[in-house]
Amino acid sequence: MPQSKIYAIALCEEKCNGCTNCIRVCPTEAIRVKNQKAKIIKKRCINCGQCISVCPHNALTGISDKLEAIEAYSYKIALVDPVLYAQFNEDTLNPEDILNRIRRLGFDMVYEVTRSAPIITDFTKKFMEESRNLPVISSSCPAILRTIQIRFPDLIDHILPMDSPAEIAAELAKERFAEKEKISKEDIGAFYISTCPARSFSFKNPIGRETSNVDGTLSIKDVFLKISGMKNSDKNTITESSKDSEFYPNGKAIGWARLGGQSQALSIKEFLAVDGIENVISILEEVEDDKLQHLSFLECQACTNGCVGGNFSIENSFVARNRIRILAEKHQSYESKPVTEESERFKIQKKILPFEISSLDENLSEALEKMEKINKVLETLPNIDCGACGSPSCRSLAEDIVMGYASHEDCVVLLKKKD
DSSP: OOOOOOOOEEEOTTTOOOOOHHHHHOTTOOEEEETTEEEEOGGGOOOOOHHHHHOTTOOEEEOOOOGGGGGGSSEEEEEEOGGGGGGSOTTTOOHHHHHHHHHTTTOSEEEEGGGGHHHHHHHHHHHHHHOSSSSEEOOOOHHHHHHHHHHOGGGGGGBOOBOOHHHHHHHHHHHHHHHHHTOOGGGEEEEEEESSHHHHHHTTSOSSSSSOSOOEEEEHHHHHHHHHTOOOOOGGGOOGGGGGGSOOOOHHHHGGGSTTHHHHHTTOSSEEEEESHHHHHHHHHHHHTTOOTTOSEEEEESSTTGGGGOTTOOSOHHHHHHHHHHHHHHTTTOOOOOOOSOGGGGBOSSOOOOOOOOOOOSSHHHHHHHHHHHHHHHHHSOOOOOOTTSSSSHHHHHHHHHTTSOOGGGOHHHHHHHO
16 A cells, blocks of 8 residues: 655754644644654654644644745746635735735736636536445545545545546646647646645645646745735736636635535535544544435535635634635625536546555564554553653554554653652
């Protein structure tokens, strides 16, 4: 089985004091604290950013590109997620102003990710009618997809076999710009203004396809800071080439930025929208136990309130979610044109495979022997999962001991008993 090579969280050891907050919230036990410093086990990391959110010393940060990266391409396209709109009060900056300012950062075209939403909605409706694996699980959150690959491999067949909104938007934008300017798509760089590290790095090693249409990412936080101080340009001077950057006022598509938006766009009753990685894991366990077969669609978002809660955002996720609600309702009457794009062409190209992260040994007999040792070591531990040892649980400590990464002396409870 392939191993996860995705890694989008940077750790500054100088700022880390080994407080163990991060190991308590990591859903895949990807972090250890040794010698008062956190260590990330890269093959386990799903880039959900939970560790970033709880670190009191800002020792953990998400990784994205700098604006200078766009200069590597002759033509530049900015892919805008509506989450960016939620960082501003509309009375201060409306979507049209935001798109105009982003273009002035050096982009030849600004294309909204929301334009791919009707295509995915159309495909999802057809797929749900034919699927035998219900509920169909949304493929929009890369952290959730990695979680399924690592912890719930039996649910892979439930995943909607469709590219992410950003992937589809990048392909559509490149096609449109290349045709209009009579240039090769290879000369175009598409940069997604990213909501979180998981989404940012999903383009480096995409799920279900060989290569990504997205060439780089800029964090919402960085773009916010750059455009906040700009003055609006004279709208009467907007050129013919900028018309592809006009705001797409589709209320249902804008609603995708918050929890439940994708589900509501389907106009069905049998759906469930869940946010927060631990809540999602709880629901996926129920799906695994065949308890939610009455549902047609399951929308899972790793971040609280959906993408508006991503680590690259600035605004409080509840405030941002409300702003998206207001903006979506304002444009709810927008009549989306019939989907003319063939949605089938945006299906994933490769089978999604599980990740093997807990292989004890390539030799089966050796692996079984190590498993037996782990169980024996576990019997000697207090089994209270306090995390004081630097491992997230007593079982993980037992595994670390057997694998040579830790020792019994790391257990504070055992040390106190000796005293």
